[in-house]
Amino acid sequence: MPSPISPEIWPARDYSRVPYRLYHDAALYEEEQKKIFRGPVWFVLGFEAEVPNVGDYRATQIGDTPVVFSRNEDGTVRAFVNRCAHRGAEVVRYPSGNAKDFTCIYHAWCYKLDGDLVGVPFRRGANGAGGMPKEFNLKDHNLTKIRVRIWKGIVFGTYAAEGEVEDLETYLGPLMCEHVGDLMRKPIKILGYQRQRVAANWKLYHENIRDAYHGSLLHEFNRTFGMSRLTQVAGGYMDDKHRHSILFQYAGSDSDEVARAAYAENGVQRGDYMTLNDYGITRHFVENKLGISTRIISVFPNIFFHQIYNTLAMRQLRTLGPGEFELVWTLFGYEDDTPELTQHRLNQANMVGPAGLISMEDGEALEMVQRSTQPDTDKAGVVEMGGIGEIRSLDTRAQEVTIRGFWAYYSQLMGLEPAGAQR
Numbered sequence: 001m002p003s004p005i006s007p008e009i010w011p012a013r014d015y016s017r018v019p020y021r022l023y024h025d026a027a028l029y030e031e032e033q034k035k036i037f038r039g040p041v042w043f044v045l046g047f048e049a050e051v052p053n054v055g056d057y058r059a060t061q062i063g064d065t066p067v068v069f070s071r072n073e074d075g076t077v078r079a080f081v082n083r084c085a086h087r088g089a090e091v092v093r094y095p096s097g098n099a100k101d102f103t104c105i106y107h108a109w110c111y112k113l114d115g116d117l118v119g120v121p122f123r124r125g126a127n128g129a130g131g132m133p134k135e136f137n138l139k140d141h142n143l144t145k146i147r148v149r150i151w152k153g154i155v156f157g158t159y160a161a162e163g164e165v166e167d168l169e170t171y172l173g174p175l176m177c178e179h180v181g182d183l184m185r186k187p188i189k190i191l192g193y194q195r196q197r198v199a200a201n202w203k204l205y206h207e208n209i210r211d212a213y214h215g216s217l218l219h220e221f222n223r224t225f226g227m228s229r230l231t232q233v234a235g236g237y238m239d240d241k242h243r244h245s246i247l248f249q250y251a252g253s254d255s256d257e258v259a260r261a262a263y264a265e266n267g268v269q270r271g272d273y274m275t276l277n278d279y280g281i282t283r284h285f286v287e288n289k290l291g292i293s294t295r296i297i298s299v300f301p302n303i304f305f306h307q308i309y310n311t312l313a314m315r316q317l318r319t320l321g322p323g324e325f326e327l328v329w330t331l332f333g334y335e336d337d338t339p340e341l342t343q344h345r346l347n348q349a350n351m352v353g354p355a356g357l358i359s360m361e362d363g364e365a366l367e368m369v370q371r372s373t374q375p376d377t378d379k380a381g382v383v384e385m386g387g388i389g390e391i392r393s394l395d396t397r398a399q400e401v402t403i404r405g406f407w408a409y410y411s412q413l414m415g416l417e418p419a420g421a422q423r
């Protein structure tokens with residue numbers, strides 16, 4: 001079923017109106033899988049540190065396609081679609097583990113760690129009858145391979161052949177190379193995983209991650225304890241294509257008095273009803289040379305990194321249909337962290353993660369949007385904070401221009417740019 005959505009869907013060519021239909025259309029969702037998640041992009045499979053030994057593997061999902069990456073006998077990391085070449089069963093059934101080979105449980109076809117088919121039971125038949133035709137060649141039935149590149153310990157993959165997608169560093173651009181590179185500046189240690197299901201369209205999460213405006217309004221804890229306030233030195237930057245983004249800020253660059261006055265003037269200072277018995281959770285040990293206290297980074301199309309004070313995580317977005325997605329959080333620290341610092345990172349991760357105050361609130365907000373927009377998909381939301389027209393990086397969080405940037409790049413990839421579109 002082709003999507004009925006065309007470039008005319010956009011009420012404004014600077015993406016300052018976002019039609020609600022884009023969050024609900026099932027045919028559009030199918031096209032996104034093809035043009036984005038299986039398109040000319042580099043997606044992130046995981047960290048190299050998750051598969052340190054030969055045979056280590058992790059099952060994951062790119063868009064809605066199940067994939068696996070593993071450490072091959074030659075020490076390289078390989079990746080393939082987790083779908084048996086025989087009848088299509090998932091070959092790898094556990095989220096992670098160590099294997100000598102991968103054997104499908106349905107009819108026991110056996111694949112090597114790199115996805116090559118090496119065994120088909122009863123290939124010659126039984127008791128002289130049946131079996132595969134003579135022409136059947138194992139080599140024609142390997143698992144679908146994904147091209148892999150490792151960059152600073154991150155496992156990237158693409159379905160695109162060389163020449164169909166930029167090389168990885170060009171794809172990431174200087175902004176991502178600087179900030180993601182800084183988070184990956186030394187060997188990491190995996191601290192654990194969290195998962196969060198949200199009953200909302202996956203693009204609402206991209207909007208949320210790029211939504212500089214809401215950080216201290218929805219997240220009252222952030223504002224109360226000075227982790228994120230619109231009165232702080234902050235910004236929202238994008239690369240030239242607006243493909244990736246970073247929201248950043250410097251805690252401590254405003255004062256409680258200035259912040260309180262600004263929020264009171266705007267009618268959103270709700271009093272100081274929140275207190276903490278232990279302020280340890282809000283402590284920040286400056287680790288990066290820039291002194292940034294929070295960085296929320298979006299690497300198109302499926303990964304978000306955060307550094308919120310001392311908690312570090314990669315959040316992987318897995319689509320589950322037009323109205324649902326899952327986030328898989330990989331919490332990490334560094335190999336040379338002290339036990340105390342590891343504990344501190346984990347405490348702060350609890351505060352931020354799905355069971356804490358911040359991501360739980362985001363999930364709830366997005367589900368509210370999904371529910372209330374469903375009956376009126378011909379209407380559109382407003383994205384004007386920070387100005388309309390030109391899409392550019394700004395040194396403030398009182399803006400939503402980065403959200404318009406997402407839609408500009410999305411529309412380019414999807415072939416949905418309106419005539420005279422703002423890029």
Ligand code: FES
Nearest residue numbers: 084086087104107
């Ligand atoms: S579906 Fe995998 S062996 Fe038959």
Ligand SMILES: [Fe+2]
Nearest residue numbers: 215219358362
């Ligand atoms: Fe948020």
